[in-house]
Amino acid sequence: MTTNPRLAKLRAKSEASEAQADKDKRALLAAAVEEAMKSTAYGHLSAVAKDAGIASQYLRTLIETEHPGWLAKAAEERKAAKAAKGAGGSAAA
Numbered sequence: 001m002t003t004n005p006r007l008a009k010l011r012a013k014s015e016a017s018e019a020q021a022d023k024d025k026r027a028l029l030a031a032a033v034e035e036a037m038k039s040t041a042y043g044h045l046s047a048v049a050k051d052a053g054i055a056s057q058y059l060r061t062l063i064e065t066e067h068p069g070w071l072a073k074a075a076e077e078r079k080a081a082k083a084a085k086g087a088g089g090s091a092a093a
Contacts, residue, residue, distance in 0.1 A: 040074035
C-alpha cells in the first residue's frame with residue numbers, strides 16, 4: 001500500500017479545520033444562549049437566533065437543555081408585565 005503525502009497533508013489540514021469549526025460553533029451557540037437569556041422581552045430570543053444564524057426553536061431547545069424552566073419563567077414574566085401594563089392603562093382611562 002502506498003501513502004500519498006499530498007493526500008495525507010490535505011487530510012490533516014481538513015481534520016484541523018473541522019475541529020476548529022466545531023469549536024467555533026460551540027462558542028457561537030454558548031454565546032447565543034447567554035445573549036438570549038439577557039432579556040425576557042417578546043421577540044428577543046428570535047432576534048438573537050437570527051443574529052446567530054440558527055433556528056429559534058433550536059435556540060429554545062439549547063436553553064431548555066442547559067437551563068430547564070427558564071423559558072417558562074420568561075413567559076410568566078412577559079405575561080405578568082403585559083397584565084401590569086394593561087392594568088395601568090385601564091386605571092389611567
